[in-house]
Amino acid sequence: MQISEKITDIREIRSQLKEPVGFVPTMGYLHEGHLALVRQAREENESVVVSIFVNPTQFGPREDFRNYPRDTERDLAMLEPLTDVVLLPSPEEIYPEDFDTWVLPGDITERLEGAARPGHFRGVATVVIKLFNIVRPTRAYFGQKDAQQLAVVKKIAADLDMNLQIIACPTLREPDGLAMSSRNSLLTKEQRQEAAVLYRSLARAQELWTRGEKNAGTIRLEMTELIEREPSADISYISIAHPETLKEMLHRVKPPALVSLAVKFGRTRLIDNIVLE
DSSP, X not given: OEXXXXXXXXXXXXXXXXXXXXXXXXXXXXXXXXXXXXXXXXHHOSEEEEEEOOOGGGSOXXXXXXXXXXXXXXXXXXXXXXXXXXXXXXXXHHSOTTXXXXXXXXXXXXXXXXXXXXXXXXXXXXXXXXXXXXHOOSEEEEETTSHHHHHHHHHHHHHTTOSSEEEEEOOOBOTTSOBOOGGGGGSOHHHHHHHTHHHHHHHHHHHHHHTTOOBHHHHHHHHHHHHTTSTTEEEEEEEEEOTTTOOBOOSBOOSSEEEEEEEEETTEEEEEEEEEO
């Protein structure tokens, strides 16, 4: 496994990789969910590149960039048997002093995470395009847990005629249903127990839908009441929307429908979703 901290080096290494090339962009502090993406990339491509980069431009001024969990040595040990190349750039390598070009995604980013975190998707879109240009992958792998990010990246790749496939991979969960996330490590023991309510609320939405409930307001209300039973839960949003446009279904739910939510437990903000087919 080769490790590169410089863009010039990764380009030289990339020119020698066997095609096709699978790419998994991460912010590190890897868990089994990340490794599932890497394993799928390994199965579907001759070469695999993984990036580890905590992107400062997608964090707001009051968000947890400094406290975001990091353990590069551990990450590299986990990637060793699965990965050909790890891109490990510094913020200064990605954003040099004279950097002043940004990608501004459109309407799809004005809802959900985009509304709650102004500027977030400008940072996501810019760094994703930079990484795509550096690595030049055949396929790039993203988890369904970050459903809006996935939709934004698909939209960017389509709108800009980028020559790669965006592969969506299922959300991996803990035994109690909580979606695997690097941020789970920031929860206290009590908050971690409470956070299991996120999946229970999504399962409740699925149950209501399966039983024939089509009223979006009714489904949101039952999810809200379930989550609010937990003392530290602070709901940012509960959404039922089209999975590609993210336009909200205000009244009747029509499949496919993305049921997504964001909830804070203390200072830690978690997201999750399911799709009603």
